[in-house]
Amino acid sequence: MSIQSLLIANRGEIAIRIGRACAELGIRTVGVYAQDDVQSLHVRQVDRAIALQGSGPKAYLDIQQLVAAARTAGCTAVHPGYGFLSENPQFARACRQAGLIFVGPRTELLEQFGNKTQARSLAQRLYVPILLGTLDPVTVEEAAAFLRSLGPGRQMLIKANAGGGGRGMRVVGRQSDLTAAFARCQSEAAASFGSSDLYVEEYFTSARHIEVQVIGDGGGNISHLWERECTPQRRHQKLVEIAPSPSLAEPLRQALLDATMRMAREVRFDSLGTFEFMVDARAGANARYVFIEANARLQVEHTVTEEVLGIDLVRAQLQIAGGATLAQLGLSSLPRGPAFASTAAAMPATRCPQVTTPCWQN
Helix, strand or coil: CCCCEEEECCCHHHHHHHHHHHHHHCCEEEEEECHHHCCCHHHHCCCEEEECCCCCHHHHCCHHHHHHHHHHCCCCEEECCCCCCCCCHHHHHHHHHCCCEECCCCHHHHHHHHCHHHHHHHHHHCCCCECCECCCCCCHHHHHHHHHHHCCCCCEEEEECCCCCCCCEEEECCHHHHHHHHHHHHHHHHHHHCCCCEEEEECCCCEEEEEEEEEECCCCCEEEEEEEECCCEECCEECEEEECCCCCCHHHHHHHHHHHHHHHHHCCCCEEEEEEEEEECCCCCCCCEEEEEEECCCCCCHHHHHHHHCCCHHHHHHHHHCCCCHHHHCCCCCCCCCEEEECCCCCCCEECCCCCCCHHHC
16 A cells, blocks of 8 residues: 655654655655754654654654654654664564554564674675674674784774664774774764674775665565765765766676675565675776675665666655555666765765766876
8 A cells, every 4th residue: 555644753854855755755744853953944844743852863763752653643654764763673663563664674674684794694695705704793802803813914893783874883903902992882883773782894905885776675576776886985984976886897796786686685675775895996807895784774875876767766665665566666677877976965966977987086
């Protein structure tokens, strides 16, 4: 059935973005706002706005309040946007138990890909290359042992097991720096994601960062929406996003797409998601590549793919949540054109008629 009314469980730009797609589909929207967001623009862009108790991010992380708001307002669905509770399986489960459509992947997929070590295990089982690293959360002592195992001069990356957006992440090359970095990552992870679990992996130097957008429907049909490159980063935050990647030889591009589809089909991926890889920047068509993680949600960078393909991903996500298939939406196989965007400034993507080298090299 199609969605009739929807609670937008987020704030700011993404809340406005979701509201616009809902308006085009004739879906009634209900927004929420923390006490310190009463003057925010997203509050005035919905059909109804409900105040949350509390201020700051904590208000938008209160599962009980959000579900209660949706039911009070007579909503039939909830869209989490990105960040906050977008990849939280407890939130998705609470919505579905309350009879609400959760606009996102199935709860079990959020559990699997929200746990990065489980995602790495999936890739390993399907013979998709991964970095040297742990497949379970580690203690600081275990992290120290892993760093020693890499040998002199090597570095490792401490990462939040339930993380994203560069939070709970540090590069460490010396044992003397490990304890402080580990504690800082734990603190950031707990504050941002509600879990202080960390894992470690080798630090891949001289790498390009490639991500493949996928979309699936409830019937097991899955399509990739080609790749984006987001190599220019600061503190593990993406600065520039380009599609298609100007650095990939065609055999390597196909290898990444094939690896993505192998994993997505194995788990019958539904809704929107992104599979991320690191590629050795110093090699050519046969360069080493490794899977690093998958994000089972709408990403900030979705606008770049939209410009490349000429489709509205948020609208498609809402239609799929309402029961539409990829075939009905014309998303079974898609051509593309080039685009780029600055993600740090949250700018919309713009068409780029000729992209032959990465713009940061020009």
